Amino acid sequence: MKSKVKVAINGFGTIGKRVAIAVxxxxxxxxxxxxxxxxxxNALFAKKNGMNIYTITEKDADEFRKKxxxxxxxxxxxxxxxxxxxxxxxxxxxxxxxxxxxKYGINSIFQGGEEAKVADIxxxxxxxxxEAYGKKSxxxxxxxxxxxxxxxxxxxxxxxxxxxxxxxxxxxxxxxxIKKGPINSIVLNPVGLPSHHALDVKTVIPWINISTAAVxxxxxxxxxxxxxxxxxxxxxxxxxxxxxxxxxxxxxxDSVISGIQSTSQIIDSAxxxxxxxxxxxxxxxxxxxxxxxxxxxxFQAVHxxxxxxxxxxxxxxxxxxLSGKLESISxxxxxxxxxxxxx
Amino acid sequence: MKSKVKVAINGFGTIGKRVAIAVxxxxxxxxxxxxxxxxxxNALFAKKNGMNIYTITEKDADEFRKKxxxxxxxxxxxxxxxxxxxxxxxxxxxxxxxxxxxKYGINSIFQGGEEAKVADIxxxxxxxxxEAYGKKSxxxxxxxxxxxxxxxxxxxxxxxxxxxxxxxxxxxxxxxxIKKGPINSIVLNPVGLPSHHALDVKTVIPWINISTAAVxxxxxxxxxxxxxxxxxxxxxxxxxxxxxxxxxxxxxxDSVISGIQSTSQIIDSAxxxxxxxxxxxxxxxxxxxxxxxxxxxxFQAVHxxxxxxxxxxxxxxxxxxLSGKLESISxxxxxxxxxxxxx
Numbered sequence: 001m002k003s004k005v006k007v008a009i010n011g012f013g014t015i016g017k018r019v020a021i022a023v024x025x026x027x028x029x030x031x032x033x034x035x036x037x038x039x040x041x042n043a044l045f046a047k048k049n050g051m052n053i054y055t056i057t058e059k060d061a062d063e064f065r066k067k068x069x070x071x072x073x074x075x076x077x078x079x080x081x082x083x084x085x086x087x088x089x090x091x092x093x094x095x096x097x098x099x100x101x102x103k104y105g106i107n108s109i110f111q112g113g114e115e116a117k118v119a120d121i122x123x124x125x126x127x128x129x130x131e132a133y134g135k136k137s138x139x140x141x142x143x144x145x146x147x148x149x150x151x152x153x154x155x156x157x158x159x160x161x162x163x164x165x166x167x168x169x170x171x172x173x174x175x176x177x178i179k180k181g182p183i184n185s186i187v188l189n190p191v192g193l194p195s196h197h198a199l200d201v202k203t204v205i206p207w208i209n210i211s212t213a214a215v216x217x218x219x220x221x222x223x224x225x226x227x228x229x230x231x232x233x234x235x236x237x238x239x240x241x242x243x244x245x246x247x248x249x250x251x252x253x254d255s256v257i258s259g260i261q262s263t264s265q266i267i268d269s270a271x272x273x274x275x276x277x278x279x280x281x282x283x284x285x286x287x288x289x290x291x292x293x294x295x296x297x298x299f300q301a302v303h304x305x306x307x308x309x310x311x312x313x314x315x316x317x318x319x320x321x322l323s324g325k326l327e328s329i330s331x332x333x334x335x336x337x338x339x340x341x342x343x
Numbered sequence: 344m345k346s347k348v349k350v351a352i353n354g355f356g357t358i359g360k361r362v363a364i365a366v367x368x369x370x371x372x373x374x375x376x377x378x379x380x381x382x383x384x385n386a387l388f389a390k391k392n393g394m395n396i397y398t399i400t401e402k403d404a405d406e407f408r409k410k411x412x413x414x415x416x417x418x419x420x421x422x423x424x425x426x427x428x429x430x431x432x433x434x435x436x437x438x439x440x441x442x443x444x445x446k447y448g449i450n451s452i453f454q455g456g457e458e459a460k461v462a463d464i465x466x467x468x469x470x471x472x473x474e475a476y477g478k479k480s481x482x483x484x485x486x487x488x489x490x491x492x493x494x495x496x497x498x499x500x501x502x503x504x505x506x507x508x509x510x511x512x513x514x515x516x517x518x519x520x521i522k523k524g525p526i527n528s529i530v531l532n533p534v535g536l537p538s539h540h541a542l543d544v545k546t547v548i549p550w551i552n553i554s555t556a557a558v559x560x561x562x563x564x565x566x567x568x569x570x571x572x573x574x575x576x577x578x579x580x581x582x583x584x585x586x587x588x589x590x591x592x593x594x595x596x597d598s599v600i601s602g603i604q605s606t607s608q609i610i611d612s613a614x615x616x617x618x619x620x621x622x623x624x625x626x627x628x629x630x631x632x633x634x635x636x637x638x639x640x641x642f643q644a645v646h647x648x649x650x651x652x653x654x655x656x657x658x659x660x661x662x663x664x665l666s667g668k669l670e671s672i673s674x675x676x677x678x679x680x681x682x683x684x685x686x
Contacts, residue, residue, distance in 0.1 A: 264520070343391075
């Protein structure tokens, strides 16, 4: 039996805890420890599930011990004994750790909240796994960018894409965030176009011509995108359907059969059928797909808490050269029960 | 091996589907079939999980068949072959089925959305299981009333209760309900006091002196209650803590250790630790418990989607005389993994 690679996780919030759970489900990797700043219910969950906890400072460690939570050491101790670090710290914080990670010569996976320059390459498994193979440092793009890349790359083999226009209706905060808004507004985010998502998509597929616009609304469940893709030649709706159906990590939701026409109902169904109500797949509304000559329009929904989780697992495999693209995607999806079904 | 009693479920919404899942986890009962009006993702879930589907009319059945969902018959067919029916139809609709249930001589469990007179007795397992034993028809009181009864009955043995005052901050709609509000208001519900909850508590424990006031706010996660209980004699905080700790189906959340101070965080932690993120237990905020001579005040939170689920299972056992109070509660809690832990 091959030994498992040791994955450290810095940050145990929305993304960090999900990546940790996902890592421990794989055959070829294991969580060596997590780094956490504050003792809370997530720390208690980590402990209950046998994960070692490390802190940034001794003072932080004292706070854990005061609450009866055992601490295994400081972040340096963890980095010394790990093969790779997944940085899941808040937006912009990851880059402040870059020097420390480099000091220990450890490979690193960053999240999309960091600037692209933090890593050697920005990453989406379906779009550029091979280019990321063996890279010391990989940045998994954000949830919205991941959603856009999934559908674009799934459709890109049908015909040359001339232009992508997307309007992003973003959730205001994650479900447990009680200090973020808005609670009664539609916020243009930003007013000036395009939003940063267009540029972020281009960090993975630089050849694409894309414009994005984004608003933030008072909901915590999922993002919704309206996507318009113009191809160089006429396309058929059946080809679009076929491409979505055969692509990994995309669910086609049939609103006629399921009655689902909202993020609320998507999540409600996911609670019945998926762990934690998480949806690692991009959800495309089948009945919204409308083709006009060489242009297709559709709605898609992105579960911001979990869509990047399988990408993080694949990024670990790519960085450490553990397996090739299709093998990694297939293994990740099997272990995470990503089955392209919502009901 | 004793044969399992056959439980029919009429209605497969928020409560009905959870009761159905819970019934099939018990050793002494099984879902004989569910009655559903519309084919949707919940129907697909029922089918996927091997439950037989019945409809009210042949026309409804046609709608299911059009969507490729097999129907096993009409509600009359199901009632004929079942031992008991759990009515989980919308508020006030249950009583319109009462005559049909009686026609087939079947025992019945109703929900708190019906008036108390719909059944022989209103029910909470901790408070009046023995009185409900053998009753042909039992009404499980609503989620808010269940929450109030859990804490009142847990504390009622400490000293005589002179008065209960409770302010209920209610969730506006269930998570999947996209047509209900408010989205930006605090609704006095009703303005005139008391709210109906006080009367509803008295349907189970008529001896209690209680007043309740309720407002509705724009959230879908849980209700929160502020409860004040005045005893006839001086009480100690430790006795309150001990009573809550030893009572079934009550969780004491430590906000200092867990950082939990909101329904958002309760649900976020439940998603990590409990099925569907459901919390069958009443959640009492330990750090809110404040004693002043013979009066105690505290906050508690009620998961409206799931708190009545174990009560429905116990009501089935009480009605059909399957087992005594403590045995039923213990068995229900074991099978539903009700472990008094949130993290």
